[in-house]
Amino acid sequence: MKNITKSLWLLISTVVVGSLIYPLVLWLIGQTVFPFTANGSIVNDQGKAVGSLLIAQPFTKDEYFWPRPSAASYDASAGTSSALAASNYALRDRVARMLGPIVKYSSGPKAGQLVAPDIEAWFQQDRYQGNPHIVAQWADNHNELAQGWVSADPTHAAYITDWQKSHKSTIADWIRQNPGTPQPQPSDLAVLFFETFSKENPGKFPSAITSTTPDGKSQTAIQPVASGSDIQSVFFDMWRQDHPDVALADVPGDMVTTSGSGLDPNITVENAEYQLDRVASKWAADTKRDPRQVHEEVEQMVQDNSAAPLGGLFGEKLVNVMQINLALKSRYGQPQ
């Protein structure tokens, strides 16, 4: 009994001091001496709060620098990491998809050019490792990616449901071989779908195409395509396996890896310089100024806005994405 009263004495005094007084004193100091950082380093643009210097925000326009990819989709109320192991193919696949559309040759006659057109040309040949039908091999080797495609979008599943109606005998065969699933769902049939699709549409992949109907409305539908961003990204890793000796320019590591929190506000200077051409040429076009001069200005801004952890003692120079994009916007105005 004595133990319980003494326990309560100890507990209550700790709660009063630790949970009431201690935070309150700190709050007073923080709000009076360091009001900006104590409230989360929120920055304003034209008087309105637009984000925090410490929290990554997505940018998609070419005029802006882009942050690292985020496993949390930049949700600052639920930060998370990818938690992908090095041995998990999903990691390699995610990185390869980011690389496909941006990777360039580093030597040879095509040095400096994008590999993306060559990926499309190789894809249209429809041969991988000497065997026909790239898409079928892709689905065979990576069942989870094929199933992932089906669940990625409701229109994908609907496309398979339509396909089921025109392939009744193929489905019936599949059900005979898999008696455990008499009522297969679209994701169960993903691999089978891609195998038959690949044979019926050699050199093509189902992709969303937006077209304009005669009455002026835009409309999105899944169609077999032979080129485009899906092919450049999804099949880059397979293209690479068929072309292992081609020299490619390295992409900065932080550009294709997700951070621990999913909200890393910084990129490396190498990453910023990798994006520099895109950013500068777009601002030059927006402001109708000499591209070379704008390029120099933006490069200078990258240097001015970069800093290394603890004055350079602990690492390489970084750029805060929010800070440099605010600087760009205040200098060149609204992007178009």
Added chain:
Amino acid sequence: MWLFPISVIAVPALLAIPLSRYLAWVMDGHYRPTKLLKWFEDHVNSGPMNWKQYIVALLVFNTVLYFFGYLVLVLQPWAPLNPRGLGAIAPTTIFNTVISFMTNTDIQHYSGDVVFSNFSQIFFCIPMFFLSAAIGFCALTAIIRSFRSDPNVGNFFLDMWRVVFYTFLPIAFVLSLFFLASGMPMTYQSANQVNTLEPAALGTDNNNQAKQQTIVMGPLAAFVPMKMLGTNGGGFFGMNSAHPFENPNATTNFLETASMMLFPMALVLMFGRMLGRLRHSIVIFLVMLVLLVGTVGWVIYYDTLKPNPGLTSHPIARTFEIASATAPGGKRTIALPPIAGLPVDQHLGNLEGKELRFGTSAGATFAAATVDFTCGAIICEHDSLNPVAALSPFFGMWVNCIFGGKGVGMINMLLFLVIGIFVVGQMVGRTPEYLGKKIGAREVKLALIALLIHPLVILGPTGLFAAKGWGMKAESNPGPHGFSQIVYQFSSDSANNGSAFDGLGVSYGLNSNSNPAPEAVPWDIAAGFVIMFGRFIPIIAPIAMAAFLGMKKSTPFGLGTLRDDTMTFGCMLLGTVVIVGALLFLPVAALGPMAEHLGPIPFGG
């Protein structure tokens, strides 16, 4: 590159020298309290205790703490400081979380930013940070007093009071000011809604309105210091100290890393000072330091200086033979073609799951240190560490005595020490003695119980969960890494660490969560019990062991006495830790991280 790990270990090691003197002075009661403090002390002090009464008081206090914690978390929907209107937390999540926090484990089967209101963070987490850390500290103090053959082992409540109010609170407050000045948020606001700089960059909602970014924040500068100083490690946010508000820059990261090392280092020296055998404790300190440098160096070498092997080329074709009942000859051969690398510049090492702002080797250093000091905070995703680099955190949890948490790391080292002396004594045919007291069968039995409970509650549940669907359905990575995730979770539970391979699906969260992890409930319950066994048996048995040892007559120092303050003794201790502690776990290491490292990468499709 190497400056960060060297300085972040050296600074707390140097500060531990004066701090240990202060701690010994406080715990021996040489200070004079002011009138007000004396009044409080008289109210918590229930008089001198023997070791059994001390254990009872410790357990009663933990029971009170359990009910208090449960009450606070249950009250969340009705409590103030909850502008986001977060609802009731799932019962098994509360069960797991309360046990986890009151035992200094702080493994989190929930995301703080998603599930906890500021009320829960302030009134549940902060008191737990102070008190759970103090409990291990007090247990060590009781053991020291037994070794000294004091007439009593002191008073548990008075010890707790001294630890919390005279040591933790002032240091935490100073640290808070440093954090405030370095840019850490300190607000009672819960979230801030902003329109993104690029309109609709987060997409649009159903009404075609641009989505806003919801930025969750809170009283971080009050939360983080004790989280690190007490080697608690429970994060305000799900991603813990990797989150930019919980660790805004390289300065705060240096302070966080150093502050988690400060008390465990000082406690080793305090042990020597209170016993009057400083040289002996310096030998123990150096043994721990060697292990710390080894584990930190290992992760830096394999994770910061090496690229992520999932993205690099593997130019040599390999074949694996797999036992198979259906294949002819009982074996199936799997051929792996050479794999071409992706064009990624990885000169900064494996960046998957790393934050940039802390500096190049900070993530790797922290990953090893957080485990050695049983803190369990993280600044990078351990799941995404290079496979062989992850061996280091595993090793740290398995031996669980590389400085360790508040007091308990030192207690674990004492167990290794007693067993080491006993084994050596057997080998040379001499009566084993420690501090002039003969080590008998009873003491060794108690030490072994405390040591063996650790592998038992790790390997047993791991086997069970790997065999049942509970483990398989929770894994988020294929092959050996999935197994590693299960092993890591239970190791972290039993070692009272709190870090995790975060991909493992163990989270239920709010009661209203429509999509909880499918096996969250069995994980919550099993982990709760593993934590309790892993916490209380290795505290109670050593207190008993020390008490029995202390009751014995001291034999005078003679020619035949094993000297405990020499290099030879240090090497013996190191050998005991590595052989006894780590060999027990070699098979699971081979099945998990080592198999992943040597096997095919990427594994499967």
